[in-house]
Amino acid sequence: MTTLLKFIHLATIAIWSAGLIVLPFLFWQRRGLEPGPELDRLHRFTRFIYVEITSPAAFIAIGTGTALIFLQTTFLEWFSLKMVLVGLMAMLHVVAGLVLGHLFEPGRRFGRAAFVSLTLSYLVLITAILWVVLAKPPIDSNQFATELFTPGGLGHFFADTRIPMP
Secondary structure (H helix, E strand, O other), X not given: OHHHHHHHHHHHHXXXXXXXXXXXXXXXXXXXXXXXXXXXXXXXXXXXXXXXXXXHHHHHHHHHHHHHHHHHOOOOHHHHHHHHHHHHHHHHHHHHHHHHHHHOOOOOOOOHHHHHXXXXXXXXXXXXXXXXXXXXXXXXXXXXXXXOOOOOHHHHOOOOOOOOOO
């Protein structure tokens, strides 16, 4: 069961990552297109990549990854760093959806700076996740957060927070 989940997890991560890398290039193709059949074709294709391929792959990758956490009990500092990076990847996935939601309106464009910055963001983030997973760097949390990984350690950060009770 674990081997099958790992296979599905890795396959969907590859699809998710590839979709995120190709989306800025598709957005950039919007430049110079006037309303008409070419713009409509590009819009349909870009929506297909985001809605039908990239988003389901992200959902399945996160779901299988969550299942693997419980099957393998991975609770090390490098894994926490990986989770932060995956959270950033999910946020950048939402950014692509927001861009897609507005890009094909009349008068919109996706410039070279936006293309380069979004593409580089995806590439750096995906590379960082791969490096953390493959290298499993030894991170000593006692150097910067002594209470973070002790049971109830987060309570120190929220000691003054009061939740109103009815």
